[in-house]
Amino acid sequence: MLSAALMTALAGCASPRATRTAGSQKTWSGRLALQVDGDPPQSFHAGFELTGQPAEGELRLTSxxxxxxxxxxxxxEGATLTQGSQVTRHASVEDLVTTLGGAPLPVKALFDWLQDQPADVPGWSADLSRLSEGRIVAQRQSPAPLANLRIILDP
Incomplete structure (x- = not known):
């Protein structure tokens, strides 16, 4: 279930009105929902706060x-996942989300989408038409499993 949440958060989008800058770091926050048509199917909902950029950042998922x-x-230097007192380390954020989600996820595209920039990611499509309302829908058609990500940004 948490792997689906991580996939969601790292495959999402956001609105320029929902960004704030802390130094040179931008932060996006809101709620996300992810449905994955895997075996078994998974569904996850969480609050999130994403700070940083593709090369260096932090993602918090909350109940x-x-x-x-x-x-x-x-x-x-790599990526870490902290859940309570358990910490796991990976060579990169891409490795981390691939291990958790079972397939590569478009981390760089997430940041492009958050800044209202289209990103060409094989297998993924993102609907940015409601970005001004703080809403994004991204879908993964291939490779399997299919996934549907919805993000609502905080105003």
């Missing part, structure tokens, strides 16, 4: 009550 479910941090 509806604000409890931290997972923290993903990455840089040129």
């Amino acid at each position: 509806p009550l604000g409890t931290l479910l997972a923290l993903v941090q990455w840089s040129a």
Whole structure:
């Protein structure tokens, strides 16, 4: 279930009105929902806060009550996933999300979408038409499993 959440967060989008800058870092926050047509099918909903850029960043996933479910941090040195007291390390954020989600996810495209930039990612399509309302829908058609990601940004 958490792997689906991570896939969602790393395959999402956002609105320029929902960004804020802390130094040279941008931050996006809101809610996300991911449905994965895997075996078994998975569905996940969480709050998120994403800070950084494709080369270095941090993703926090929270429950509806604000409890931290997972923290993903990455840089040129690698990526870590922290869940409670458990920490796992990977060579890159791409390796981390591939291990958790079972397939590569478009981390760079996420940041492009968040900045209202189209990104050509094989197998993925993102609908940015409601970005001004803080809503994005991204779908993965291939490779399997199919996935549907919905993001609602905080105003």
